[in-house]
């Protein structure tokens with residue numbers, strides 16, 4: 495079974511990742527089905543990115559813009575931002591990952607008032623590295639640029655830049671294409687669950703696997719992953735104040751709206767979600783002329799039950815989205 499490299503949908507090229515032992519078999523299958531294709535060895539690219547030496551000293555926004563940080567460096571950067579902007583930034587521990595790393599939320603503009611919250615989290619899929627840097631860049635930009643003062647007077651942002659620290663570290667040190675968490679199971683040669691199939695809403699129904707070795711293993715039960723439990727608990731504590739939820743993934747250049755657990759099924763206020771999605775897309779287009787498509791996740795992508803945006807929507811968070819960020823060469 496080939497692995498989705500990007501989040502593909504019908505009207506685009508599909509990008510798949512296959513291991514080198516499967517190349518001949520895949521070529522025969524593609525030819526037999528009259529499918530045109532290109533194959534590329536992505537190993538050199540993967541190792542070039544990974545082997546950059548980590549430098550000593552304080553982590554700055556230049557590092558965030560130029561390289562992928564280790565989990566420890568990400569946390570150093572957040573501490574640096576919290577120290578530099580103590581009135582605007584508070585760090586909050588939401589819980590621990592399976593291997594005991596802190597799941598840290600950055601609360602921006604938390605002035606004790608009850609203003610609405612926009613929640614943004616990133617990196618539930620370990621190999622989607624750009625999502626972590628985008629979240630860190632967002633934190634820094636919002637607090638360091640005066641243009642966002644008005645925004646912070648009216649809303650509070652909660653940003654969780656690394657929702658899967660174990661998986662991320664594993665993708666840096668062992669397997670660049672690792673996607674899941676790093677939980678271990680007794681008597682199994684495979685570990686980890688797809689945390690974005692582990693949320694407690696239509697859990698385990700469509701677009702998931704119940705096999706521990708699958709890339710889309712949904713876990714042994716809803717919220718079996720400690721990362722998901724920490725996030726759902728934290729969101730539920732203040733869910734009536736959270737008006738927007740965005741999960742950052744890569745890649746596809748899409749703004750996806752619920753429901754995603756099945757196809758051709760939409761929330762009753764779907765027109766509002768489409769309208770705000772399109773406003774986000776045109777705001778993005780205004781900066782770099784980058785075109786984001788606004789699509790329903792179940793119809794445009796494929797049904798995937800137990801995803802975070804569906805769950806957030808089910809908890810009454812009106813504007814819930816998944817954003818598939820841009821690939822490097824588009």
Ligand SMILES: [Zn+2]
Pocket residue numbers: 619622743744
């Ligand atoms: Zn993803």
